[in-house]
Amino acid sequence: MKRVRINTMEELSVAIGVSRPTLSRYFNDPKSVRPSTAEKIRLGLQQVDYIPNFFATRMNRESTGIVGVIIPYLHDLFFASLLEAIEKIGLQHDFTILTQSSHGDPRLEARAVERFISMNADAIVISPLGMDSDVAALELAASKLPVVFIDSNLPEHLPNVDFVGTDNRQSINIIVDYLCRTGTAPIFFSMPRLNSNSQEREAAYVERMQWHGLEPQVLIHEKLPERWSERWSFESYAYQLMDEYFSRGRYTQDTLLCVNDLLAIGVLRAATRHHLIIKPSAGAAGIRVAGHGGYPLSDYMTPSLTTVAQDVNALAGAAINMVIERVRGAGSSLPSRQLFEASLKIQESA
């Protein structure tokens, strides 16, 4: 900790003996002032405690360097790892990453969007809630600054919005193919009123099953919890539902392909509680469970979860690259849509 407490650049300028604008230029690019001046400032800064005001530095500036990130839910490790990847890559590009969680609530999502607009953020990277998102707020945002959807999309595709996500058709195909090849045909387990991914994956599942000449079977309950937060508690939802089914002896010898890993974790837990035989050897009867997403803790489940892993780093990198392109570029290019392949992760559960 240094000695003198300096609060404004004005104070600093008299303390060091250069004009305030010169300091301003130095902070934005030390090479934009004469080397002797830069050295003088550098030495002066070592004697004092000075931190430029965040708001003032961003008030009258063409680019704030802020990238706002909005995710639906913090306690889903998929989003946590996605966010970490975005933060790390964004940091490398000298962006200031600010994050808001919508807590599964569309009103909070809309508020977060407005907050980033009000900050003149360079761009917004958002994993939208989906069905329930406030489309008007997102449209307003897209009309004012670059918006990149990541991982999930809105039902009605917005113009002027870029998209980075996983190729659900590819990912579902490889997991369906694997499951069909190694045992009974999978039943697709989903949740209603989610985002674009759940719909896309279900459609891809149905299509691929028909391609195999098999009858698609979708397990989905229309009844949803009332509260937003519970609506996104996949694992507990799946556990409760399957616990009931298993008690009645249903689905105990089937292969369940879950729309995401958290659902699969809930299913797994229900299955182990009911002492069901998981991933039976050839010929024997038992249940198999597969997920989708590549949840960070899937390796630590017992049995470890067979899934298709999304490439979080690729998604994050692509999103930041799109932001850079929009910020640098003329901004008149068409909205881009970038899909990444997922990789099959065969473990113990299927």
Add this chain to the structure above:
Amino acid sequence: MKRVRINTMEELSVAIGVSRPTLSRYFNDPKSVRPSTAEKIRLGLQQVDYIPNFFATRMNRESTGIVGVIIPYLHDLFFASLLEAIEKIGLQHDFTILTQSSHGDPRLEARAVERFISMNADAIVISPLGMDSDVAALELAASKLPVVFIDSNLPEHLPNVDFVGTDNRQSINIIVDYLCRTGTAPIFFSMPRLNSNSQEREAAYVERMQWHGLEPQVLIHEKLPERWSERWSFESYAYQLMDEYFSRGRYTQDTLLCVNDLLAIGVLRAATRHHLIIKPSAGAAGIRVAGHGGYPLSDYMTPSLTTVAQDVNALAGAAINMVIERVRGAGSSLPSRQLFEASLKIQESA
């Protein structure tokens, strides 16, 4: 979405027909203008798209309403749930919660602290990295605004910093007592160079074991991963270490009390991979595993994890209350230190 695009309050004032300062007062408190004027403004706002500039509104204001939250690590669900609790409670008190993750890196932590100083945040709520934290940066922060440590503390207690945490002595006592009562005495499994909690818990463990007249036994490896991010990957660290031990037949019939739940999850996974008998019935030989923290997914492990659950909501609520007190109050009161009890959560693993 509305019609007219309005960018500044100035534009809005001519559009509605009241002066700009009147609008400013209306936004800060609609009741501070005449009802007829308020109604006029309200109607006018429905015709336009206007979002006040975030920076400008916080520039020349006594209180910014911003509470900065800094957590070490996003992909630890304990911190994720802590953060969610803080955000929700903070929101109820009309604070603007901004979050930064230090990604386990003390330089990023220091940068986050400086960022919130530069924003004139009303307060900082931080779960410090601990040993590796930049003390100077935190001291500087504490000299400028209220700082509340949550969950973990620094080795050297800073003056002027409030603390909200779990009563480690109480939590360790109840889990040690339970384990001693129901089977072999626990071995304490920890990681070196963590935060204050690991030291406190170890000390509490040693003390309680001696109180029971038992020999304390601590399992700890001094070798740590080089990279910050890996240093905080508890589950993989624990898995690798215990996998090796189990291969050599060590600890396969002991009771392991882990300093946190993620370590326990790693241990559990190693144990199930080695087909060890977990939580043996009375008399039989086998391993028991207990954690500490109340990790959200501990119910979904197989076997489900026996642990002591920290009260995340209580911690978050107390932290926000301290912030409110510091902001409202004269601010001259002594630093407070508030500890919460944890509750024993007996499940399948011990």
Add this chain to the structure above:
DNA sequence: TTGTATTTTTTACATGCGTAAATAAAGGAG
């Protein structure tokens, strides 16, 4: 040495809004 071209630095204004002080309007009593 002087004049010109090329940096650097400074002066002056801008950013969008909060807020104290000054002014105007409304309300009520006589």
Add this chain to the structure above:
DNA sequence: CTCCTTTATTTACGCATGTAAAAAATACAA
């Protein structure tokens, strides 16, 4: 209807910095 009190609105200034334009300093050649 007039005057005074109370409340509401406006004028004027401030916040901490960025940045274009003007002024000064430097560099270099003749």
